[in-house]
Amino acid sequence: MTIMFGIPNCDTIKKAKMWLESHNVEYQFHNYRKDGLETQWLAEAESAIGWEKLLNKRGTTFRALSQEQKDNLNRESALALLEAFPAMIKRPIIFTNDQYYVGFSAEEYARIFA
Template identity: 60%
Template sequence: MATTIFGISNCDTIKKAKKWLEQQDVEYTFHDYRKDGLDRAWLEQTELALGWETMVNKRGTTYRQLDDEVKAGLSQQSALDLMQEYPAMIKRPILQHNGLWYVGFKSAEYEEIFA
């Protein structure tokens, strides 16, 4: 079972997800957008699985600091461009497990995923 968690290491939600995985003895790989990079192919593949609307973290500081015109004109292409330029704009964590994709962390959902 291949499990990878994607995000930014100083994110509190990432820390919670990693702690949960470790407590459940789930082996995983962590991919930090800032340290390990973020390539366009991965971004496009993930967007196909999840949709850009799901991936954009509208509650985060990075998104809120965008001009209102930019927010109003968001499209698949512009969202992908912004997420590549500002990885903090991607909701966290993104979990890839056995070829399936999940966004966010809730212990109940992780219990179902790893049951």
């Protein structure tokens, strides 16, 4: 089973959903805001991906952090921030075939779901 994690109003999520649907890939969508975010899942995803890849530094939520928070980022502080502010998690995250993938690229999805 393929699971996509994210928030529904994200343009990248919309593109990824369209790709999956047009290629007949069945998936479940996990909305961080509606369905919540479990600490265990976040730790598992971070272990597979790394906190640097999970953290979306281009979003408004990250930019709103204090300079001190940005300057003192490490694994622990990043995980705490990601749990408190799920909008800072890069989107989408796909979990399929026991692996995590971050972001959307039609070429990468073609490879993943070949």
